[in-house]
Each structure stands twice: as structure tokens, then as C-alpha cells.
Amino acid sequence: MFFDLKDLYQQVIVDHNKHPRNFREIESCSHDADGYNPLCGDQLHVYLKVNEHHLVQDISFKGTGCAISIASASLMTETMTGKTVDEAKVLFESFQQMVTSDITEEQDFSHLGKLAALAGVREFPSRIKCAILCWHTVQAALSGDQDAARTE
Amino acid sequence: MAFNVDTIRKDFPVLNQQVHGYPLVYLDNAATTQKPQCVIDALTHYYEYDNANIHRGVHTLSERATAKYEAARQKIGAYIHASSEKEIIFVRGATEAINLVAQTYGRKNISAGDEILVSMMEHHSNIVPWQMLCEQTGATLKVIPMNEHGELIQDKFVELLNKNTALLAIGHLSNALGTVNPVKEMIEKAHALGVPVLVDGAQATAHMTVDVVDLDVDFYVMSAHKMFGPTGVGALYAKAELLAEMPPWHGGGDMIRTVSFSGSTYSQAPYKFEAGTPNIAGAIAWGAAIDYLNDIGLNYIAAHEHDLLAYATNKARQVAGLKVIGQAKDKASILSFVMSDIHPHDLGTILDRCGVAVRAGHHCAMPVMQYFDIAATTRASFAFYNTTEEIDRLFAALAYAQEMFS
Ligand SMILES: Cc1ncc(COP(=O)(O)O)c(C=O)c1O
Numbered sequence: 001m002f003f004d005l006k007d008l009y010q011q012v013i014v015d016h017n018k019h020p021r022n023f024r025e026i027e028s029c030s031h032d033a034d035g036y037n038p039l040c041g042d043q044l045h046v047y048l049k050v051n052e053h054h055l056v057q058d059i060s061f062k063g064t065g066c067a068i069s070i071a072s073a074s075l076m077t078e079t080m081t082g083k084t085v086d087e088a089k090v091l092f093e094s095f096q097q098m099v100t101s102d103i104t105e106e107q108d109f110s111h112l113g114k115l116a117a118l119a120g121v122r123e124f125p126s127r128i129k130c131a132i133l134c135w136h137t138v139q140a141a142l143s144g145d146q147d148a149a150r151t152e
Numbered sequence: 153m154a155f156n157v158d159t160i161r162k163d164f165p166v167l168n169q170q171v172h173g174y175p176l177v178y179l180d181n182a183a184t185t186q187k188p189q190c191v192i193d194a195l196t197h198y199y200e201y202d203n204a205n206i207h208r209g210v211h212t213l214s215e216r217a218t219a220k221y222e223a224a225r226q227k228i229g230a231y232i233h234a235s236s237e238k239e240i241i242f243v244r245g246a247t248e249a250i251n252l253v254a255q256t257y258g259r260k261n262i263s264a265g266d267e268i269l270v271s272m273m274e275h276h277s278n279i280v281p282w283q284m285l286c287e288q289t290g291a292t293l294k295v296i297p298m299n300e301h302g303e304l305i306q307d308k309f310v311e312l313l314n315k316n317t318a319l320l321a322i323g324h325l326s327n328a329l330g331t332v333n334p335v336k337e338m339i340e341k342a343h344a345l346g347v348p349v350l351v352d353g354a355q356a357t358a359h360m361t362v363d364v365v366d367l368d369v370d371f372y373v374m375s376a377h378k379m380f381g382p383t384g385v386g387a388l389y390a391k392a393e394l395l396a397e398m399p400p401w402h403g404g405g406d407m408i409r410t411v412s413f414s415g416s417t418y419s420q421a422p423y424k425f426e427a428g429t430p431n432i433a434g435a436i437a438w439g440a441a442i443d444y445l446n447d448i449g450l451n452y453i454a455a456h457e458h459d460l461l462a463y464a465t466n467k468a469r470q471v472a473g474l475k476v477i478g479q480a481k482d483k484a485s486i487l488s489f490v491m492s493d494i495h496p497h498d499l500g501t502i503l504d505r506c507g508v509a510v511r512a513g514h515h516c517a518m519p520v521m522q523y524f525d526i527a528a529t530t531r532a533s534f535a536f537y538n539t540t541e542e543i544d545r546l547f548a549a550l551a552y553a554q555e556m557f558s
Contacts, residue, residue: 005505009498009556040497040513041527064527066497067557124501
């Protein structure tokens with residue numbers, strides 16, 4: 001029964017892991033931060049360029065990690081581009097809610113668009129941290145928290 | 153008793169279960185081993201019939217518990233061929249044993265300008281206590297490097313030994329690589345310069361015969377849970393003359409001779425180092441694990457595991473994109489590897505869903521990962537209850553993972 005594994009490693013995830021989008025530095029970034037997951041050694045650095053209207057003009061990342069953390073970061077940068085900082089925060093909350101929600105309940109994640117591809121991590125408690133690392137790192141960058149974002 | 157793996161597997165109730173719809177293949181024995189029924193029975197029997205505090209009652213149960221606890225000490229001493237069971241200190245595990253040596257022997261004998269020598273392949277528990285001691289005393293930590301096969305470079309070891317070396321602390325069997333270090337030769341070289349040696353035997357004791365007298369090792373540490381006993385108990389072996397000179401560590405009941413407000417006097421080893429009520433049930437059940445190992449025979453165990461490792465290593469060679477991390481000439485029971493394009497953490501999840509339990513991560517040996525310039529490895533670690541069919545299951549699951557990521 002490999003059914004639930006395919007929930008986790010959907011084609012979108014495998015693809016974003018192999019070819020991560022926005023995998024680069026932003027030299028003139030306004031915010032950036034390090035994220036680290038000590039459990040598996042995932043290490044990310046996110047860069048944001050936020051303009052005077054609090055709009056995320058550009059967002060990117062670099063780093064190493066498992067397929068879930070890389071794909072999650074890649075999808076996050078795609079989704080967050082062009083959003084306001086406040087919208088990004090709402091998105092983070094919805095995302096967090098999705099990956100920690102009860103698997104036994106039928107839920108609709110369509111409002112999360114592409115990010116819904118990560119809903120499968122709900123079935124893999126030990127992997128939720130991987131999916132959420134990039135989001136914590138963005139939070140850290142936006143709040144100017146110098147300490148590396150941690151998932152524990 | 154002839155070695156029959158099918159019979160042996162029946163002794164381990166936990167192995168008889170399905171995980172995600174498949175019979176469990178447990179290949180995470182370096183993290184912790186499973187427990188035979190006799191160990192589980194020893195634990196329940198103790199709580200059902202003998203439970204009492206030790207060394208402090210004249211009633212029957214206390215005498216019974218004390219006798220069994222001390223019998224366990226004897227079994228453990230005999231298992232590693234100590235001259236006397238008084239050289240066996242019960243602790244929580246290998247980690248606590250190393251901290252005990254650092255904070256008693258180390259605080260007394262090591263000072264600024266001294267060097268503590270460890271190796272690059274140590275478990276964090278044989279690094280961090282020494283770093284803490286260095287901070288406390290002003291001593292410095294020196295590191296024996298290794299080569300790309302995961303073997304310590306013996307010439308460099310000899311170069312690093314000098315008149316300032318105050319202690320050598322080295323692993324017997326590396327949990328990250330499977331390397332068996334030539335500890336006997338290294339101890340000889342260290343002793344030639346008067347350097348005492350601690351050997352971390354956390355991994356070794358489940359797989360090979362250990363003779364502390366033949367090794368002439370000064371300190372040897374072990375964990376029960378890595379050798380089919382319960383968690384939360386382990387032992388420090390130390391030569392009697394060293395124990396006699398070492399100051400106590402934790403203070404409290406059981407470790408004293410007299411207590412008054414003008415000062416207290418301490419018991420002798422081993423009790424001097426065993427303050428408070430210990431893990432009595434754990435120690436007794438560990439004794440049962442040792443009886444069990446002796447019944448099977450360490451020579452049979454080592455031979456079977458050698459076959460398993462050879463079988464797995466040969467299969468690994470045939471997998472495209474798989475690289476074995478740790479290819480020392482002398483290896484035991486551990487196959488650590490990386491695969492191109494699949495992170496160990498993903499592999500760990502996929503294998504788990506195929507019923508195969510392995511460890512993915514840095515194995516508490518981050519310097520090893522740094523040396524090989526990787527974040528983590530996937531590690532299959534074998535015990536005598538594993539079979540070649542289980543290794544086939546591991547490789548079938550790896551093939552499935554490759555397909556999924558292609
Ligand atoms: C080589 C080695 N040393 C020390 C330890 C620490 O053992 P424990 O956690 O039982 O104290 C381990 C366990 O992972 C180990 O593999």
C-alpha cells in the first residue's frame with residue numbers, strides 16, 4: 001500500500017525538489033534570515049525584497065535539505081511573490097493550519113492554491129517540520145530576528 | 153546451542169508485527185536494540201515480586217532486590233572480563249559514564265595546558281563532555297583525523313600524542329560508519345607515554361567480545377539498551393586503582409559512609425559513585441540480557457552479523473547512485489550510505505512506509521558528516537536477529553524510492 005506515500009511525494013513536490021524555483025540570492029534584499037532544522041540538517045537562507053508599500057516584490061532562497069523542505073520553500077516563494085506582508089502572514093497561518101490539521105477530517109485547501117500539494121505531510125508527523133521550516137525563516141526575516149529560525 | 157535465526161526471532165515479541173501493512177524490518181539497532189522476552193520478563197518479575205529499595209532494608213524483599221542487583225553487576229563485569237565487579241559503576245548509560253569520568257577523574261587530574269585527545273568519528277557524547285571539561289579547566293581538545301574510508305590515521309594519532317596529552321577518549325565501534333578502531337594498539341601507544349585511555353563501547357558490546365584486562369583499558373563505557381537490555385541503565389568500568397583516587401560526583405544517599413554537618417565521609421567504589429536510588433529493575437533486566445547473549449554465544453552473533461554486513465555491502469555496490477559512507481577494512485554491523493538525488497530524510501520516510509526502519513540523520517556524529525561534506529546519511533544497522541531476506545526488503549524499498557524520485 002504505497003497510496004499515502006504518493007500523497008506526500010506528489011509529482012509537484014518531486015518536480016519542485018528537482019528544479020526549485022527562485023533558488024538564488026537577492027543581492028539588494030531588504031530582509032533575510034537563516035533557517036535550520038537540527039533533526040535532519042536542513043539549512044535554508046531566505047531573501048526578501050519588500051518595497052515601501054509592504055509588497056513582497058521578490059523572494060528567493062538557497063540551501064540544502066530534503067525534498068519536502070526544498071519543494072516547500074520553492075512553492076512558498078512562488079506563492080508569496082506579489083503579496084503584501086500582511087497577506088503573507090495570513091498565508092503562513094493557513095499553511096500552518098493545513099499541515100497540522102486532523103487527517104481524519106475531510107478538508108478543503110483550495111484557497112491555498114499550489115501550496116495544497118503539501119497537505120500530504122499531515123500524514124507524516126515527523127515531516128511537518130520540514131515543510132514549515134521555510135515559513136518560519138520568512139517570519140524571522142520579516143521580524144528582523146537575527147537568530148536562525150528553528151523548527152524546534 | 154546452534155545458531156538458528158528463526159528460533160531467535162521468536163524471542164523478540166516486537167519483531168512480530170506489521171508496519172504500514174508489511175512485516176516489520178528493524179534495521180535501527182545502532183540507535184537501540186529490541187528486547188528478548190526474558191528481559192521483559194525480568195522487568196515485570198522484579199516489579200511483581202521483588203520491588204524494594206536496595207542496600208537499605210533488612211526485610212526480605214530488599215535483600216532479594218539487593219542480591220539481584222549485585223548479581224547483575226557481577227554479570228556485567230564478567231561479560232567484559234573485568235577483574236572485579238567492584239570496577240563496575242551503574243549509571244544511566246554511556247553518556248552519563250563519560251560525563252562521570254570527565255567531572256571526577258578529569259576535574260581532578262586535567263588542567264590548563266593539558267590536551268585531551270578524541271577522534272573525528274566520535275559520537276557527540278564522547279566530544280561534548282570533554283569540551284565542557286576544557287572550558288572548565290583550560291585544557292584543549294585535539295582530534296585524530298580519519299581517511300576517506302573512515303579509518304583513523306594512525307600516523308597522525310602517534311604525532312598528536314605528546315607529553316601534554318592527559319587522556320585519550322576513543323570509540324570502539326563507530327555508530328556512524330561501522331569502523332572498528334584498533335583500540336588495543338592505540339591503548340598500548342598511549343600507555344607508552346603514560347596517557348590513560350577511555351574507550352566508548354556503547355556500540356561494541358552488542359557485537360564482539362570485550363576483554364578490558366586484555367585491552368588494558370582504563371575506562372570503558374556501555375549502555376544496556378544497545379545490547380538488548382532496557383533503556384536508562386549503563387555502566388562505567390574503571391580500573392580499581394583509578395576509582396579509589398577519583399572524587400565522588402553526585403552526592404546523596406547510598407554513596408556515603410557517615411554524614412554530619414561538620415562533614416561527610418564517602419563509601420568506597422562502586423557505591424561512592426552511585427548516589428540515590430538507581431534503576432534497579434533496569435540493572436537486573438540487563439543482567440538477563442547478558443545471560444541471553446552468553447547463551448547464544450558472541451562468536452555466533454559476530455559471525456552471523458559479519459555475513460549480513462557482507463551481503464548488504466555487496467548488494468549496495470550494485471545500486472547505481474548509492475555511495476557507502478565508511479568503508480574501513482575492519483567494520484561491524486553498520487551500513488551507512490547516501491544516494492544521489494534522494495535526501496536521507498526522504499529515504500527514511502519512504503522506507504518506513506515499506507515497513508523498513510532505518511535511521512536517517514547525522515547520527516550524533518556531526519564532525520563525520522562535515523568530513524564527508526554531507527548533511528546526513530541513511531543508516532541500516534544490523535543485529536543477530538536480522539536476516540538476508542530483510543536486507544532484500546531494504547534494497548527493494550530503495551529501488552522503489554529511486555523510481556519515485558526519477
Ligand atoms: C558510539 C556511541 N557512543 C555513545 C552513545 C550514547 O549512548 P547513550 O545515549 O545510551 O548514553 C551512543 C548512542 O547513540 C553511541 O552510538
